[in-house]
Structures are given as C-alpha cells and as structure tokens.
C-alpha cells in the first residue's frame with residue numbers, strides 16, 4: 001500500500017517523532033475502548049467518574065471503578081502495537097508518547113518517555129491529606145477505599161470529569177506537540193478536550209500528521225496527512241518492517 005510506504009519514509013527520517021495514543025491502541029490487549037459498540041460507556045454511566053458524584057457517592061462509585069478498570073487493567077499485557085513503539089524509542093526513532101490511556105501498557109512494553117495526560121491507575125490519591133498511595137499498598141477490598149495514612153477517601157490518580165489536567169503533563173505535552181516534525185495519532189476519536197487539541201497544535205506548527213485507526217476520527221478529514229486504516233498492531237508491525245528494510 002502506497003500510504004504505508006509514504007508513512008514509513010516520513011517516520012524513518014523524522015527528527016522529532018511523537019506518538020499520541022488513545023484507547024484504540026490497548027483494544028487488542030483486551031481493554032475495552034470508551035466509545036463505540038461494547039465500549040465502557042455502553043456498560044457504565046459516565047457519572048461514576050464525575051468528581052462531584054464520586055465525592056458524594058464513593059461507596060457506589062468504587063465497586064464499579066474496580067470492575068471497569070482495576071480488574072481488567074491489572075491482567076492486561078502490551079500488544080504488538082505497544083511493543084513496536086517501545087522498540088522505536090529504544091532505537092532512537094521515537095522521542096515521546098503522549099497517552100490519554102491510564103493503563104500503564106506503554107511503560108510495561110518498555111517505553112520510558114511517556115506523558116500520561118489523564119493520569120494513571122497505578123496510584124491512589126487521598127482527598128483529605130493529599131498523600132499518594134500505590135495501589136499495591138492499598139487495601140483494595142475496602143469500600144470505599146481509604147487512605148492508610150489518615151483514613152480519608154482515596155481516589156484513583158487519574159483525571160475525573162470536572163478535574164483539571166495535571167499541569168506538568170499538560171505543559172510537557174504541549175511542548176512535545178509543538179516540537180514534533182512527525183506526529184503519529186493512534187486509536188483515538190479526538191473528541192475529548194483538551195487532549196484532542198494537541199494534534200492541531202502539532203499540525204499548525206508544521207508537523208506531518210500520520211493517523212492509525214480502524215475507522216475515521218475527527219482528525220481524518222481535518223488534519224491527517226496520511227490515514228492508515230486498520231488495527232494499530234497490524235499497521236505498526238507493517239511500518240516497523242518497512243522502516244527496517
């Protein structure tokens with residue numbers, strides 16, 4: 001396919017390659033995406049992740065949050081798409097991943113330069129004393145889960161609806177997006193702001209936008225220079241092969 005060859009050539013000669021990933025890259029690791037048939041929002045009411053609802057009804061929200069994320073993500077392993085990106089970072093081709101995902105799979109695959117735009121599921125943060133507790137050190141059988149330091153309510157350390165993006169993650173993501181000369185968008189609908197705005201910043205600053213998705217997204221007809229339609233693992237394996245050969 002001509003577009004694949006074009007994309008491989010752009011990636012192969014990139015000076016500052018940045019990948020921007022969404023739930024689609026982890027779909028093949030068995031983690032459901034948010035939107036679409038069988039997605040998380042088909043099964044759960046998004047109110048559970050509203051910060052005000054969580055503060056008032058933590059006993060109702062926590063069991064569902066464990067079901068949605070912790071019981072699934074703990075068992076999930078990186079798929080070939082994550083592994084190709086790890087290989088590209090190790091070989092000096094990929095500078096940074098900006099991920100909207102909270103599943104830790106880029107790090108599990110071996111990537112070191114990962115900006116977690118929406119936080120992560122590794123840690124819990126106390127809404128009372130603000131101390132952070134790794135999930136591994138919390139009593140996750142409690143409902144709601146409480147802080148081992150002060151007994152306050154623990155909240156997953158990812159961004160809930162109604163919460164701001166962590167400032168450091170936001171600033172680093174913006175800088176990487178502005179510095180990129182090639183920007184690879186993988187498996188995201190591009191509708192959740194402000195994360196969804198980052199690729200536009202890259203494009204305005206002159207980056208070539210390459211997109212991988214099983215179906216068109218908000219970016220496809222607006223800013224994508226090359227749209228590679230297919231599963232993230234299939235397309236990334238093919239790109240890796242073309243870049244190596």
Ligand code: APR
Pocket residue numbers: 021022023024025027028033034035036039100101118186187188189190191192212213214215216217230231232233
């Ligand atoms: N390979 C590539 N793309 C895929 C695959 C796959 N195997 N499977 C699904 N996709 C694509 C879908 O076509 C869709 O465009 O992944 C995207 C998943 O979209 P969403 O579920 O909306 O996930 P995302 O865009 O990451 O959501 C953004 O929304 O609720 C919030 O905070 C949450 O970070 C999340 C944000």
